[in-house]
Amino acid sequence: MNYMENKNTPNPWDLDAEAIVVKIRWFGVLIGYFLVNATDMSGDRRGLLNAILAIGVGYTLLDTYFSWKKKVFLADYPLFIAAMESLFIGLLCYYEEGLSSTFRYYYFLSILCCALRYSWIVTALCFTFHCISYTTLVFLLNDNSQSKLFISLTMIVMGWLAWASTSLTSLLRRTSSSLEVLNQELLKNQSELEARIAERSKQLQEAQAQVLQQEKMAAFGLLAAGIAHEVGNPLTSISSMVQILQKKELDDYTREKLDLMSGQLIRIRDTLREVMDFSRPANLERKKIKPLPVIEEAMNIAKYYKRTRGKVILLPVPQNLPTINGIHDQLVQVILNLILNAIDAAGTGGIIEVGIAVEGNTIIFQVSDNGPGVSKTDVEKLFLPFFTTKKHGTGLGLFVSQKIIEEHQGMIRYYQKPEGGSLFSATIPSNNFALSIEPTKVPHD
Known part of the structure; x- marks a missing residue:
C-alpha cells in the first residue's frame, strides 16, 4: 500500500517527507563511511564494507535526484525497497562486528524512513523484514557472546520505534490534512470576499455614474432654460416686428426678404423648442408607443450635432409595426446616443444607417456606420461605466443606454460588420410590461 494518493503528483506532505x-x-x-575508515580493521574487510556502502551512496543519489524533480524513487515498490534495505543492513552488520555492529542502528533509521514515506502496513512489513534479517544474522554468526536478552531487546526497540514513528507520522498526516482543508476554506472565503468586494465596487461605480449623469442633465436643463429665456424674448420681439412689416405695402424684393427672415425665425424657435424638450425631465409614464417616431425624433435632434459630417439614412421601415410599452423619452435618448456615436466613428463622408426590424414579438432598433469599428480588446469594455475611446468622452453613454434597455426588458448588443464598421442593436419586446423606473438621461460620449 503506497502512501501516495496520486503517484504522478505527490501532495505537499509526501514531498516534505521525501x-x-x-x-x-x-x-x-x-x-557509515566515517565508521569504516576511522576504526581499526583489516584492509579486505574495509574495502568490502566501502563497496557495500557505495551501493547505498548510489541509491541515495538516485533518491536525491528524484526528490529534486518533485518525485519519489521507486514509489510503486515500497516492499522491494524494505527488503533490499534489510539485506543491505544485514550485510554491513555481518562484515563489521556482527550482532553488536554499530550498523544495526541502520534498522532504526530504515524504519523511521519507512514510517515517514509509507502507510502503517508497509512500516509493519518493513519491521518484519528487519527482524528476519537480524534473526538470520543470529543463526549465521552463531555468536554466543551476545545474550538472548540483547537480541530480544534490539528487536523490541525496533518494534517500538515502528509503532511510535507510525503513530507520530499518522498524527502529522492528519494535522497536515486538516490544515490543508482549512487552507482551502480560507482560500474559498477569500475568493468569495474578493468577489463581493468587486460586486460592491461595481455597484458603487454604477451608482456614481448615475449620479454624475443626473447632475450633468440637470446642469444641461438649467443651461437650456437660460438660453431659451435669453434668446426667446428678443426672438419674440424680432418676430413681432417682422409680422408688422409684412402687413404693410411693400415691394416684392422686400417682402421676399421678410418672408425668408420669418422662416428663419420659425426655424430658430423650433430649434429652441427641441432643445427644451430634450432637456426637460423625462416623462415616467409607460404607455404604448410607436417605434418609428422614436427614431424620427432622435434623427431630428442629431441633425444639430456640430460634428455631423456624413449622411444619416433611415432605412425602409416595415409596414404595420407593432407598438411597444415603454418610456418614449428614454428610448429617444438611447437611439440618439447610438446615432451620435456612429457619427463620431464614421467621420467625414461617413454613412450612418438607422433602421427598425421585427423579429417574432420583438422590435429591433439598429444603428450602423462604416467607420473602423471597435478593437477586440475594447469590445468587452464598451458598456462599462467611464470607459471611452474618445478624447473628450465621459464613458457614460453606452453604460446608461444599456441600463435603460435592460429596464425595458430588452438587451443591447454590439456587432462587428464583415465589411467593416459597427452595428448596435437594441431589442425590446413588443409586449413589454416592465415597472416604471427613475428616468435617466443619456449623455453623448
Missing part, C-alpha cells in the same frame, strides 16, 4: 528521508539517508551513509 526531503527528510533523503537527509536521513545521507546522514547514514556519511556516518
Whole structure:
C-alpha cells in the first residue's frame, strides 16, 4: 500500500517527507563511511564494507535526484525497497562486528524512513523484514557472546520505534490534512470576499455614474432654460416686428426678404423648442408607443450635432409595426446616443444607417456606420461605466443606454460588420410590461 494518493503528483506532505528521508539517508551513509575508515580493521574487510556502502551512496543519489524533480524513487515498490534495505543492513552488520555492529542502528533509521514515506502496513512489513534479517544474522554468526536478552531487546526497540514513528507520522498526516482543508476554506472565503468586494465596487461605480449623469442633465436643463429665456424674448420681439412689416405695402424684393427672415425665425424657435424638450425631465409614464417616431425624433435632434459630417439614412421601415410599452423619452435618448456615436466613428463622408426590424414579438432598433469599428480588446469594455475611446468622452453613454434597455426588458448588443464598421442593436419586446423606473438621461460620449 503506497502512501501516495496520486503517484504522478505527490501532495505537499509526501514531498516534505521525501526531503527528510533523503537527509536521513545521507546522514547514514556519511556516518557509515566515517565508521569504516576511522576504526581499526583489516584492509579486505574495509574495502568490502566501502563497496557495500557505495551501493547505498548510489541509491541515495538516485533518491536525491528524484526528490529534486518533485518525485519519489521507486514509489510503486515500497516492499522491494524494505527488503533490499534489510539485506543491505544485514550485510554491513555481518562484515563489521556482527550482532553488536554499530550498523544495526541502520534498522532504526530504515524504519523511521519507512514510517515517514509509507502507510502503517508497509512500516509493519518493513519491521518484519528487519527482524528476519537480524534473526538470520543470529543463526549465521552463531555468536554466543551476545545474550538472548540483547537480541530480544534490539528487536523490541525496533518494534517500538515502528509503532511510535507510525503513530507520530499518522498524527502529522492528519494535522497536515486538516490544515490543508482549512487552507482551502480560507482560500474559498477569500475568493468569495474578493468577489463581493468587486460586486460592491461595481455597484458603487454604477451608482456614481448615475449620479454624475443626473447632475450633468440637470446642469444641461438649467443651461437650456437660460438660453431659451435669453434668446426667446428678443426672438419674440424680432418676430413681432417682422409680422408688422409684412402687413404693410411693400415691394416684392422686400417682402421676399421678410418672408425668408420669418422662416428663419420659425426655424430658430423650433430649434429652441427641441432643445427644451430634450432637456426637460423625462416623462415616467409607460404607455404604448410607436417605434418609428422614436427614431424620427432622435434623427431630428442629431441633425444639430456640430460634428455631423456624413449622411444619416433611415432605412425602409416595415409596414404595420407593432407598438411597444415603454418610456418614449428614454428610448429617444438611447437611439440618439447610438446615432451620435456612429457619427463620431464614421467621420467625414461617413454613412450612418438607422433602421427598425421585427423579429417574432420583438422590435429591433439598429444603428450602423462604416467607420473602423471597435478593437477586440475594447469590445468587452464598451458598456462599462467611464470607459471611452474618445478624447473628450465621459464613458457614460453606452453604460446608461444599456441600463435603460435592460429596464425595458430588452438587451443591447454590439456587432462587428464583415465589411467593416459597427452595428448596435437594441431589442425590446413588443409586449413589454416592465415597472416604471427613475428616468435617466443619456449623455453623448
